[in-house]
Amino acid sequence: MTHHDLALIGFGGVNRALAEIIRDRGAALVDDLGFGLRVVAITDLRLGSLMQSDGIDLDAALAMTGADTFAGMPGGHAEPRNDYVIRNTTADVIAEATFTNPVDGEPAISHVRAALESGKSVTTTNKGPVALAGAALNRLAAENGARFEYEGSVMSGTPVLRLAGETLKGLRITRIQGILNGTSNFVLGRMEEGKSLADAVAEAQALGYAEADPTADIEGSDVQLKVVILANEVLGAQLTTADVPRTGISDITASDVIAAAAAGEHWKLIGTVSRDESGVISASVQPLALGADHPLAAVSGATNAVAFTTDLLGTVTVSGPGAGRIETAYALLSDIIAIDAHQKSYAGAVR
Ligand SMILES: NC(=O)c1ccc[n+]([C@@H]2O[C@H](COP(=O)([O-])OP(=O)(O)OC[C@H]3O[C@@H](n4cnc5c(N)ncnc54)[C@H](O)[C@@H]3O)[C@@H](O)[C@H]2O)c1
Numbered sequence: 001m002t003h004h005d006l007a008l009i010g011f012g013g014v015n016r017a018l019a020e021i022i023r024d025r026g027a028a029l030v031d032d033l034g035f036g037l038r039v040v041a042i043t044d045l046r047l048g049s050l051m052q053s054d055g056i057d058l059d060a061a062l063a064m065t066g067a068d069t070f071a072g073m074p075g076g077h078a079e080p081r082n083d084y085v086i087r088n089t090t091a092d093v094i095a096e097a098t099f100t101n102p103v104d105g106e107p108a109i110s111h112v113r114a115a116l117e118s119g120k121s122v123t124t125t126n127k128g129p130v131a132l133a134g135a136a137l138n139r140l141a142a143e144n145g146a147r148f149e150y151e152g153s154v155m156s157g158t159p160v161l162r163l164a165g166e167t168l169k170g171l172r173i174t175r176i177q178g179i180l181n182g183t184s185n186f187v188l189g190r191m192e193e194g195k196s197l198a199d200a201v202a203e204a205q206a207l208g209y210a211e212a213d214p215t216a217d218i219e220g221s222d223v224q225l226k227v228v229i230l231a232n233e234v235l236g237a238q239l240t241t242a243d244v245p246r247t248g249i250s251d252i253t254a255s256d257v258i259a260a261a262a263a264g265e266h267w268k269l270i271g272t273v274s275r276d277e278s279g280v281i282s283a284s285v286q287p288l289a290l291g292a293d294h295p296l297a298a299v300s301g302a303t304n305a306v307a308f309t310t311d312l313l314g315t316v317t318v319s320g321p322g323a324g325r326i327e328t329a330y331a332l333l334s335d336i337i338a339i340d341a342h343q344k345s346y347a348g349a350v351r
């Protein structure tokens with residue numbers, strides 16, 4: 001039986017949930033997947049870093065709070081030392097789940113680069129590296145015989161990127177339109193029920209949906225990153241965030257939302273990518289009041305949905321959780337499964 005050793009960079013909601021899945025379902029996963037998982041390094045801005053090549057006691061790590069640091073533990077240090085840990089850990093897979101920086105993607109881009117340069121594969125839910133440096137990081141992965149996987153960067157654990165890349169091949173996709181931010185969709189739904197925007201955002205934060213700075217959810221920059229990822233990954237575009245005009249939901253009032261609902265419409269923050277007849281790709285992010293007959297109008301709470309308009313199949317819509325700690329940790333697990341499958345098929349091919 002093979003196994004994969006993991007280094008978790010950022011030990012917040014998502015990577016903690018991955019540690020919980022490994023702790024609680026590790027034995028069943030061995031049976032289901034044919035490989036074992038062990039965490040051998042953790043870094044975090046608040047906790048510092050911990051490296052134990054025989055495997056970290058996940059109960060002890062999960063019991064740590066923001067008031068603790070790893071300093072007193074064997075292999076522990078009060079500083080995160082991300083670059084040192086990523087380059088020197090015995091892990092073969094790095095799980096990057098630090099804050100998304102929508103402006104320049106740092107320091108996560110540097111974390112991913114350090115991992116790939118040292119021949120380690122990366123799974124990430126962080127949208128910054130994928131949207132702002134995806135092509136360069138994919139090239140770096142190929143040059144170093146490693147994999148760069150990021151299913152959770154769009155719609156958390158709900159499969160979209162791998163689904164589009166693998167099972168919609170051969171179709172001509174002319175439009176991708178979706179509800180791509182769980183927090184804003186949850187907030188608009190709560191406002192329809194009479195809550196204020198501020199109270200609804202606080203609720204989304206408590207549920208683990210929101211970004212560390214929820215402005216990214218409310219002002220549309222989170223959707224802007226996801227639209228860039230969809231355009232570049234699915235349609236082979238080379239868009240940057242500067243190419244995607246964006247309007248968020250902060251100017252929509254509770255009374256707008258309630259009045260629209262009374263008229264049978266629902267406000268949604270919509271990301272759109274279109275390819276015209278001549279192949280030019282454009283994208284936008286804006287709130288729209290959708291009539292009840294629109295396929296995205298009934299998507300509620302933190303659920304996301306994306307509709308692919310295709311030539312041979314008509315419109316294919318995928319919906320599922322778009323945020324949440326466990327749901328997003330599942331995306332990391334699905335990436336590790338893809339990394340394992342790729343390594344095994346490569347080993348089979350060179351044998
Ligand atoms: N929570 C979700 O529903 C969800 C869904 C999809 C994608 N994501 C993305 O996944 C990532 C993680 O999300 P989360 O909900 O776990 O966030 P979180 O805020 O709960 O955790 C992030 C952790 O990273 C740590 N961190 C930040 N910068 C660091 C650095 N430079 N070095 C070491 N540690 C650092 C923080 O201390 C924190 O513990 C984010 O990029 C987010 O955008 C989250």
Ligand SMILES: N[C@@H](CCO)C(=O)O
Pocket residue numbers: 153155156180181182183184209210211217222322323324
């Ligand atoms: N904050 C994001 C997390 C998923 O990327 C959301 O609410 O959709």
